[in-house]
Amino acid sequence: MVLALNPGDVIETLKRLRSEDPSYSSGEVLGSMTIEAPQYLVEAFNIFMNTNLNDPKLFKVTHQLEVECINWLSKLMHGGGYGLLTYGGSESNLTALYALREYTGGDVVISPKTAHISIRKSCKVLGLNLIEVDVDDRYIPKVNELCELIRKYEGRLASVVMTAGTTDLGVVEPVDRLVSECDDVKYAIHVDAAYGGLIAPFIAELDSDIPVFDFRLSNVYSITVDFHKLVVPVPCSALLFRNRELEELITFDAPYMPSGKNRSLLGTRSGGIAAAAWGAIKVLDTDGFRYLARDLVARAKYLSSKLVDIGVKVLNEPKLPIVTFEVDDRDEVMRYLWNLKLYVYPTSIRNALRIVVGPHITYEIIEKFVNTLRNLLVK
Ligand SMILES: Cc1ncc(COP(=O)(O)O)c(C=O)c1O
Numbered sequence: 001m002v003l004a005l006n007p008g009d010v011i012e013t014l015k016r017l018r019s020e021d022p023s024y025s026s027g028e029v030l031g032s033m034t035i036e037a038p039q040y041l042v043e044a045f046n047i048f049m050n051t052n053l054n055d056p057k058l059f060k061v062t063h064q065l066e067v068e069c070i071n072w073l074s075k076l077m078h079g080g081g082y083g084l085l086t087y088g089g090s091e092s093n094l095t096a097l098y099a100l101r102e103y104t105g106g107d108v109v110i111s112p113k114t115a116h117i118s119i120r121k122s123c124k125v126l127g128l129n130l131i132e133v134d135v136d137d138r139y140i141p142k143v144n145e146l147c148e149l150i151r152k153y154e155g156r157l158a159s160v161v162m163t164a165g166t167t168d169l170g171v172v173e174p175v176d177r178l179v180s181e182c183d184d185v186k187y188a189i190h191v192d193a194a195y196g197g198l199i200a201p202f203i204a205e206l207d208s209d210i211p212v213f214d215f216r217l218s219n220v221y222s223i224t225v226d227f228h229k230l231v232v233p234v235p236c237s238a239l240l241f242r243n244r245e246l247e248e249l250i251t252f253d254a255p256y257m258p259s260g261k262n263r264s265l266l267g268t269r270s271g272g273i274a275a276a277a278w279g280a281i282k283v284l285d286t287d288g289f290r291y292l293a294r295d296l297v298a299r300a301k302y303l304s305s306k307l308v309d310i311g312v313k314v315l316n317e318p319k320l321p322i323v324t325f326e327v328d329d330r331d332e333v334m335r336y337l338w339n340l341k342l343y344v345y346p347t348s349i350r351n352a353l354r355i356v357v358g359p360h361i362t363y364e365i366i367e368k369f370v371n372t373l374r375n376l377l378v379k
Pocket of ligand 1: 088093163166194
């Protein structure tokens with residue numbers, strides 16, 4: 001007979017196993033967009049973990065937490081309070097492209113090549129034809145080429161996807177310029193602000209180079225913003241819509257549910273995601289998010305300047321807290337750093353490595369990393 005382990009032993013075993021995976025606090029996780037959520041938000045998640053956001057008649061309070069999160073985020077994005085929480089940026093992007101396909105009847109998506117892989121995946125799942133546009137030598141999308149394609153495919157467009165905080169470099173793409181230069185055609189923009197959504201608005205207050213990308217622009221119909229890339233435990237993202245009609249398109253009939261409906265592509269959505277996002281909003285509020293965003297950007301700029309000091313080429317001075325730099329032999333440098341438990345990430349740019357400056361990347365960790373890299377490069 002197989003004896004089951006008792007719960008205490010299982011937890012002890014899991015704690016030991018967890019310690020064998022990389023640690024945030026000791027500065028090992030450098031390239032990932034994941035973060036170590038504060039304990040109070042893990043607790044917030046746990047309190048509502050077993051309620052269901054897709055059962056708002058049974059779990060009214062859980063539903064209200066989601067409404068309050070969406071209202072707060074919507075205000076930041078100058079929206080009208082439409083949207084929902086999801087399990088991640090990929091789900092938000094898939095849901096957005098689904099809703100926009102239904103809304104427009106289009107079968108073509110146009111996007112710069114810099115879009116996250118989830119856009120390509122979503123197009124494949126949804127049977128949409130994705131047309132990609134090049135970026136210039138500063139990794140900014142070529143707006144004139146985008147506009148030419150938008151005109152060419154007018155009438156067939158499901159969506160144009162722009163990113164606020166690209167995966168490789170943290171570039172906030174010029175959504176505002178696209179809207180003003182391409183104003184003679186009808187099209188709906190989905191903004192993937194999974195990474196930049198909770199950072200860029202606060203940096204834009206100080207830096208007029210950061211483009212406007214929110215609902216103030218009439219062509220913006222949906223925006224993805226991830227809470228779990230900054231402070232909230234995984235999984236927690238939000239998808240905002242311009243109007244109720246779009247929100248209704250992702251509400252499906254579900255006769256077996258008390259509300260008769262299912263909102264989102266999922267069946268059960270843990271209430272934990274709403275409680276954790278709500279907890280972060282209550283504790284940090286807008287000023288706390290502003291402080292965090294500016295602090296992370298300051299640290300990223302510090303890292304960037306330190307890398308430049310040791311002769312490393314940084315691609316684009318960081319506007320958001322992502323530092324991407326070039327090395328001669330990326331595979332070898334990566335292998336060396338990974339052997340030292342300094343887990344930097346590759347990018348889609350040749351020979352470029354990425355560090356995402358999350359809340360766990362302190363100045364001390366930055367110093368340690370730069371010293372290690374300098375020692376390698378002078379060898
Ligand atoms: C710009 C952007 N969008 C979407 C995603 C996907 O987010 P998730 O991993 O939460 O699905 C990422 C992840 O890195 C991203 O960088």
